[in-house]
Amino acid sequence: MSALLEVEGLTKRFGGLVAVKDISFAVGAGEIVGLIGPNGSGKSTVMKLVMGIEKPNAGSVRIQGADVAGWPTHRIARAGVGLVFQHSRPLHRQTVLENIMLALLPDSLVRLRAGHEVERRAREIAGRVGLERVLDRFPATLPFADLRRMELARAVARDPKVVLVDEPFAGLTAAEVADFSALIRTFREAGHAVLLVDHNVKGVAALVDRIFAMYLGERVAEGSAEEVMRDETVRRVYLGGEIAHATRPAREAAGAAPLLDVQNVSVFYGKAQALEGVSLRINKGEFVSVVGLNGAGKTTLFNAISGLVPYQGSISFAGQTLARRSAATIARQGLVQCPESRELFGEMTVRENLELGGQHQSAQAMAERRDWLYGLFPILRERQGQAARTLSGGEQQMLAIARALMMRPSLLILDEPTLGLAPVILELLSRALETLRNSTDITVLLGEQNVTFALPHADRVYVLEHARIAWEGTPERFAAEAGAGLL
Amino acid sequence: MRTRNIFLSALGVAVLMALLPFLGVGGYVLGLLTSAFYFGVFAMGWDLLFGFAGEVNFGPSFLIGVGAYTAGLLNHYAHWPIVACVPLGALAAVVAGLLLAVPALRLSGPYFGLVTLVAVLLLQNVIVIFAGFTGGEIGLDLPDVLAISSRVNYWYALGLATVVGLALFALSRSAVGLILQASGQDAVEAAALGFNVVRHKLAAFCISALVSGLAGAMLIFYLGTVSTDSVVDIAIGVQVIIAAVLGGRRTILGAAVGAVFLIVAGELLRPVGQLSSFIVSAVALLVILFFPGGLLGRVIVREGA
Numbered sequence: 071m072s073a074l075l076e077v078e079g080l081t082k083r084f085g086g087l088v089a090v091k092d093i094s095f096a097v098g099a100g101e102i103v104g105l106i107g108p109n110g111s112g113k114s115t116v117m118k119l120v121m122g123i124e125k126p127n128a129g130s131v132r133i134q135g136a137d138v139a140g141w142p143t144h145r146i147a148r149a150g151v152g153l154v155f156q157h158s159r160p161l162h163r164q165t166v167l168e169n170i171m172l173a174l175l176p177d178s179l180v181r182l183r184a185g186h187e188v189e190r191r192a193r194e195i196a197g198r199v200g201l202e203r204v205l206d207r208f209p210a211t212l213p214f215a216d217l218r219r220m221e222l223a224r225a226v227a228r229d230p231k232v233v234l235v236d237e238p239f240a241g242l243t244a245a246e247v248a249d250f251s252a253l254i255r256t257f258r259e260a261g262h263a264v265l266l267v268d269h270n271v272k273g274v275a276a277l278v279d280r281i282f283a284m285y286l287g288e289r290v291a292e293g294s295a296e297e298v299m300r301d302e303t304v305r306r307v308y309l310g311g312e313i314a315h316a317t318r319p320a321r322e323a324a325g326a327a328p329l330l331d332v333q334n335v336s337v338f339y340g341k342a343q344a345l346e347g348v349s350l351r352i353n354k355g356e357f358v359s360v361v362g363l364n365g366a367g368k369t370t371l372f373n374a375i376s377g378l379v380p381y382q383g384s385i386s387f388a389g390q391t392l393a394r395r396s397a398a399t400i401a402r403q404g405l406v407q408c409p410e411s412r413e414l415f416g417e418m419t420v421r422e423n424l425e426l427g428g429q430h431q432s433a434q435a436m437a438e439r440r441d442w443l444y445g446l447f448p449i450l451r452e453r454q455g456q457a458a459r460t461l462s463g464g465e466q467q468m469l470a471i472a473r474a475l476m477m478r479p480s481l482l483i484l485d486e487p488t489l490g491l492a493p494v495i496l497e498l499l500s501r502a503l504e505t506l507r508n509s510t511d512i513t514v515l516l517g518e519q520n521v522t523f524a525l526p527h528a529d530r531v532y533v534l535e536h537a538r539i540a541w542e543g544t545p546e547r548f549a550a551e552a553g554a555g556l557l
Numbered sequence: 558m559r560t561r562n563i564f565l566s567a568l569g570v571a572v573l574m575a576l577l578p579f580l581g582v583g584g585y586v587l588g589l590l591t592s593a594f595y596f597g598v599f600a601m602g603w604d605l606l607f608g609f610a611g612e613v614n615f616g617p618s619f620l621i622g623v624g625a626y627t628a629g630l631l632n633h634y635a636h637w638p639i640v641a642c643v644p645l646g647a648l649a650a651v652v653a654g655l656l657l658a659v660p661a662l663r664l665s666g667p668y669f670g671l672v673t674l675v676a677v678l679l680l681q682n683v684i685v686i687f688a689g690f691t692g693g694e695i696g697l698d699l700p701d702v703l704a705i706s707s708r709v710n711y712w713y714a715l716g717l718a719t720v721v722g723l724a725l726f727a728l729s730r731s732a733v734g735l736i737l738q739a740s741g742q743d744a745v746e747a748a749a750l751g752f753n754v755v756r757h758k759l760a761a762f763c764i765s766a767l768v769s770g771l772a773g774a775m776l777i778f779y780l781g782t783v784s785t786d787s788v789v790d791i792a793i794g795v796q797v798i799i800a801a802v803l804g805g806r807r808t809i810l811g812a813a814v815g816a817v818f819l820i821v822a823g824e825l826l827r828p829v830g831q832l833s834s835f836i837v838s839a840v841a842l843l844v845i846l847f848f849p850g851g852l853l854g855r856v857i858v859r860e861g862a
């Protein structure tokens with residue numbers, strides 16, 4: 071018996087929905103298996119079933135031979151399984167070091183002292199994942215990639231035999247993906263069994279020994295990365311084609327008054343400067359992309375524009391200053407942000423979330439808009455009555471985008487809209503943006519570190535680097551002049 | 558501030574307080590502080606459960622009341638000595654608490670809080686219905702009292718508050734405290750890290766019940782009578798919660814400070830009559846609105862920026 075993790079006939083139903091249907095696979099010691107599939111195909115659910123966070127309706131989960139299906143999560147964790155969650159869930163009131171130490175504590179009510187051994191090991195693990203310089207900081211102040219590192223550190227702290235990693239690459243830059251891949255390889259070298267889910271197909275293919283592909287809860291293909299990527303069904307339901315390129319001439323009405331005018335804006339978080347004298351200008355109908363690495367300041371810029379953080383400098387929209395306007399007033403004027411953090415109403419259904427977005431419209435206008443959006447993201451139609459909290463990661467992202475569009479914005483700000491979306495959905499989103507661009511006069515400001523997605527949809531591009539605008543120009547010139555660190 | 562410094566400062570304050578009777582402080586003030594210390598213990602027990610394990614107990618006076626009435630009835634009818642009644646009262650609070658919490662903690666969502674709220678109302682009703690036995694709303698006189706001297710009563714209360722405060726504070730800063738916080742903030746993640754979340758929360762609840770029952774039982778032997786108004790009424794529970802939040806959530810020691818503040822301020826304002834509880838509530842509201850960390854929040858809590 072060589073497989074550390076063996077799953078057989080695993081099935082999970084949520085009401086009428088079969089999220090996971092008769093899935094069987096095994097992961098051996100020193101093996102990395104990729105689990106791919108479109109959004110909502112059941113990948114995270116498989117991981118939760120293995121971890122005991124959801125209880126299977128049928129099937130078995132064997133860890134080193136022992137059937138753990140139905141066990142409570144904490145016992146499965148103690149049996150040697152670690153899960154890196156799709157979203158980071160740090161303890162916000164504890165430092166990075168304490169967050170890692172937590173993972174090393176015994177499950178005991180009477181061992182009151184953590185002891186030096188625990189701290190020493192926490193430091194060692196932090197060193198291994200590259201967190202040694204931020205040990206005394208609080209999670210909220212960490213750049214995104216470091217948060218993911220911390221999550222990884224916690225999951226592997228106790229040296230679990232089976233490591234489940236859910237979307238480790240989402241939101242990371244190419245260099246960070248390489249870093250994380252190297253880390254995950256060390257698990258393989260140490261003889262662990264790794265199950266990896268991610269939508270970064272290149273990243274996954276380069277790392278894994280085998281791939282298992284799912285669609286609508288079922289197995290559709292299994293084999294080497296090349297085999298699975300060539301598979302007809304996988305191509306159709308998951309990979310899709312290429313991202314469409316701009317099909318209209320750039321619109322830059324020179325001289326016209328800009329729709330959005332950001333002048334010399336600076337933002338401070340305590341002593342740290344998150345934006346430094348940023349100026350940008352967007353004309354009506356333009357599609358503008360702001361690209362930059364994690365932590366460059368994109369989200370801060372968008373939050374300043376939306377009135378969510380205080381800033382110095384001036385921002386005006388449609389000729390009027392936005393100073394001293396509340397975020398709600400700004401949104402009602404047609405400047406709508408779809409935030410990176412999604413901000414959905416978790417207990418409300420998909421449909422209710424959308425209807426909230428359409429509040430100020432007539433019932434008929436709202437219904438039309440909703441149908442159009444359901445056409446755009448068909449899975450949302452199917453999930454209409456489901457609580458937003460229980461949607462898969464990618465489904466939540468689609469809902470956040472749809473809700474923003476529901477508000478019929480005149481300026482739409484999309485902050486990292488590609489986060490957690492399957493390649494086919496990127497293609498859908500890409501086409502939707504093209505449709506909007508050609509058939510309406512909506513203006514879009516797109517923040518991305520996924521440059522391959524950002525460029526085709528841009529009339530102009532700004533590069534944000536260390537809190538400043540480092541470059542501005544057309545997408546055609548981007549590759550030659552600014553692409554180096556970002557492509 | 559570092560854990561050790563806070564611990565030593567708190568101990569220092571307690572020692573200074575212990576000297577008050579020698580500094581000419583009169584029986585009236587000591588009596589006031591005595592009640593305040595018992596309230597402080599209630600509030601600290603509540604903070605352990607809410608601030609750390611993340612469970613809101615809307616009915617702290619259920620635990621207090623069970624402890625108090627168990628001790629009171631044993632003393633009144635069976636004439637058991639105080640040294641037996643008080644621990645039995647505390648034990649009864651733990652048992653009653655467990656009967657409530659074991660099913661309630663397995664539910665997720667706001668059910669735990671609702672169950673605790675209903676429990677208080679039930680207890681109050683039972684006491685009133687069986688008024689012939691329990692004394693009902695009028696209360697039951699107790700043959701024994703802790704002490705006649707207001708100084709001794711003061712030291713008892715201060716001693717209890719100090720021991721409970723330091724013990725709970727140390728617990729909150731220990732490895733178990735860290736696991737509790739993790740369970741409170743994100744039960745799924747805590748379980749995935751290998752912690753039995755329900756067991757940890759239950760333990761926190763038992764400790765909270767133990768100190769509440771203990772303090773409730775001692776309080777009635779200070780008052781010399783046990784009545785719903787003094788240990789069971791919803792208003793008592795509300796006061797406890799306000800004291801804890803006012804003093805600073807997740808600080809343990811802040812809860813005691815908040816209790817002293819509430820009781821002393823209420824008394825100082827007694828001359829203005831009805832207005833006094835309005836003023837105290839308004840001040841509490843302002844503190845909570847403008848200093849959500851509470852009175853001790855700045856000093857004790859360490860918050861991510």
Ligand SMILES: Nc1ncnc2c1ncn2[C@@H]1O[C@H](COP(=O)(O)OP(=O)(O)OP(=O)(O)O)[C@@H](O)[C@H]1O
Binds near residue numbers: 084453456463464490
């Ligand atoms: N508690 C729940 N109740 C109802 N439906 C659920 C629940 N949890 C998940 N689902 C549904 O089950 C399906 C599978 O979800 P899962 O999170 O496993 O998808 P996924 O493959 O991880 O997708 P993604 O790539 O977007 O993260 C989704 O359609 C989701 O809406």
Ligand SMILES: [Mg+2]
Binds near residue numbers: 115236463464
């Ligand atoms: Mg998922």
